[in-house]
Amino acid sequence: MEKTVTPAKTGTPPRADRKAQSWTQDPEGVRRSILDAARLEFVEHGLSGARVDEIAAKTATSKRMIYYYFGDKEGLYRAVIEEMYDRIRRFERGLDLGALPPDEAMAKLAGFTFDYHADNPDFVRMVMIENIHHARHLATSTKIATLNLSIIDVIREIYRRGVAEGLFRPGIEALDIHLTISALSFYNVSNRASIRQVFGHDMGAPDILPQRRQTAIDTVMRMLRA
Amino acid sequence: MEKTVTPAKTGTPPRADRKAQSWTQDPEGVRRSILDAARLEFVEHGLSGARVDEIAAKTATSKRMIYYYFGDKEGLYRAVIEEMYDRIRRFERGLDLGALPPDEAMAKLAGFTFDYHADNPDFVRMVMIENIHHARHLATSTKIATLNLSIIDVIREIYRRGVAEGLFRPGIEALDIHLTISALSFYNVSNRASIRQVFGHDMGAPDILPQRRQTAIDTVMRMLRA
DNA sequence: GATAAATTGTACCAACTGGTTCATTTGGTC
DNA sequence: GACCAAATGAACCAGTTGGTACAATTTATC
Numbered sequence: 001m002e003k004t005v006t007p008a009k010t011g012t013p014p015r016a017d018r019k020a021q022s023w024t025q026d027p028e029g030v031r032r033s034i035l036d037a038a039r040l041e042f043v044e045h046g047l048s049g050a051r052v053d054e055i056a057a058k059t060a061t062s063k064r065m066i067y068y069y070f071g072d073k074e075g076l077y078r079a080v081i082e083e084m085y086d087r088i089r090r091f092e093r094g095l096d097l098g099a100l101p102p103d104e105a106m107a108k109l110a111g112f113t114f115d116y117h118a119d120n121p122d123f124v125r126m127v128m129i130e131n132i133h134h135a136r137h138l139a140t141s142t143k144i145a146t147l148n149l150s151i152i153d154v155i156r157e158i159y160r161r162g163v164a165e166g167l168f169r170p171g172i173e174a175l176d177i178h179l180t181i182s183a184l185s186f187y188n189v190s191n192r193a194s195i196r197q198v199f200g201h202d203m204g205a206p207d208i209l210p211q212r213r214q215t216a217i218d219t220v221m222r223m224l225r226a
Numbered sequence: 227m228e229k230t231v232t233p234a235k236t237g238t239p240p241r242a243d244r245k246a247q248s249w250t251q252d253p254e255g256v257r258r259s260i261l262d263a264a265r266l267e268f269v270e271h272g273l274s275g276a277r278v279d280e281i282a283a284k285t286a287t288s289k290r291m292i293y294y295y296f297g298d299k300e301g302l303y304r305a306v307i308e309e310m311y312d313r314i315r316r317f318e319r320g321l322d323l324g325a326l327p328p329d330e331a332m333a334k335l336a337g338f339t340f341d342y343h344a345d346n347p348d349f350v351r352m353v354m355i356e357n358i359h360h361a362r363h364l365a366t367s368t369k370i371a372t373l374n375l376s377i378i379d380v381i382r383e384i385y386r387r388g389v390a391e392g393l394f395r396p397g398i399e400a401l402d403i404h405l406t407i408s409a410l411s412f413y414n415v416s417n418r419a420s421i422r423q424v425f426g427h428d429m430g431a432p433d434i435l436p437q438r439r440q441t442a443i444d445t446v447m448r449m450l451r452a
Numbered sequence: 453g454a455t456a457a458a459t460t461g462t463a464c465c466a467a468c469t470g471g472t473t474c475a476t477t478t479g480g481t482c
Numbered sequence: 483g484a485c486c487a488a489a490t491g492a493a494c495c496a497g498t499t500g501g502t503a504c505a506a507t508t509t510a511t512c
Binding site: 048129135139172175186188198218222 | 355365451
């Protein structure tokens with residue numbers, strides 16, 4: 001962000017000597033830089049609390065480019081949301097649990113999900129913020145509507161095998177399993193601050209987290225066991 | 227909100243004929259009215275998204291009185307938060323589970339907690355909002371620090387009895403039990419919008435809620451059973 | 453009747469904020 | 483060398499927003 005030449009101060013920019021600086025053309029890089037800065041700001045302050053000027057300041061580029069690429073504040077917010085959902089979807093797709101016995105597969109899925117949430121508090125906070133806004137942007141996003149649900153299929157298949165092998169009790173909905181895993185993974189992260197405030201325990205602390213993780217996995221397995 | 231006399235339009239208010247209206251002095255009523263309006267607005271738009279003028283409009287009184295009683299926007303927000311925590315604490319204290327056998331007591335507690343969250347989405351949303359702000363206002367509130375924890379004692383006692391009677395397995399922390407119950411109660415409400423958007427199911431719908439409720443209770447009981 | 457607290461209204465302000473305008477240059481590609 | 487997209491930068495603006503100033507009146511209390 002260093003300028004070699006002092007910029008003119010008139011409203012109309014100078015003709016010559018504007019900038020001797022050179023720069024590489026890199027649209028993706030600029031978008032990246034803006035998205036990263038925006039994520040930081042939105043995650044920290046929410047949609048209404050985030051300041052465009054603040055995002056611009058965190059960027060390697062300028063406020064000008066934010067509007068150039070994302071149209072307006074909400075467009076930028078939507079882009080951040082979409083990217084985060086893209087990421088967790090890729091994560092879920094990357095799970096390869098088909099080769100494992102059902103109980104191991106389910107325990108592993110629960111563990112992975114727990115870890116993903118614990119490792120990505122930014123994602124958790126964005127989901128919270130989006131829910132505060134009644135998932136309005138999720139609804140208008142064209143990208144998100146088509147995708148998800150894959151995780152439900154994964155769970156359904158593991159569960160089916162588990163029931164067939166007599167390991168799991170029958171009659172449970174795949175969505176119910178997913179919601180239980182999610183709830184137990186999400187809550188510690190989303191409500192970490194209030195839990196610490198009210199009960200004096202920091203669920204994100206490295207000496208407490210593993211215990212909570214084990215409890216979550218055990219709880220899911222016990223929920224399913226025949 | 228009817229005025230019998232048209233107010234003067236000068237900056238300096240009129241001397242006479244200001245208002246023939248009479249009103250009863252009712253500080254508590256005015257505070258109530260403001261707090262209710264503020265709750266609606268904060269719950270819907272968050273701390274940064276809420277507009278003081280909008281709160282004033284929802285009030286039976288004026289913006290003037292908001293600052294008169296609560297100092298500033300944050301003071302008002304803090305008052306709303308404190309009141310909500312007061313309410314759930316009273317609810318928790320009101321539970322009388324000591325007379326029931328441990329398993330019944332625990333199931334009833336889980337059910338009550340689930341219902342409280344389902345019936346009070348405003349509370350859930352305020353807790354979300356406060357967590358987005360890292361529970362900063364919970365921390366600075368003098369009222370909240372001293373109180374809670376009673377629910378942990380209730381759980382600890384039920385659990386102790388359950389273990390003594392051989393109904394529950396030993397070695398579980400009371401806080402872990404509470405967090406599990408809370409997570410399973412909170413998540414459906416807090417993430418209702420995104421769940422509906424992504425999976426197409428409205429967890430608050432009257433034909434789905436009871437099933438989710440039962441799953442939550444079952445899950446807690448299975449977590450504990452010896 | 454005096455005193456203090458509760459209440460009323462509204463115009464107003466300074467700071468902030470999302471978003472735009474203007475004019476221009478540079479890099480890559482064919 | 484031409485051409486277009488990428489990139490630059492800072493001033494500026496109109497609308498919003500939390501909060502206040504000012505001046506007065508009414509109600510309850512003793």
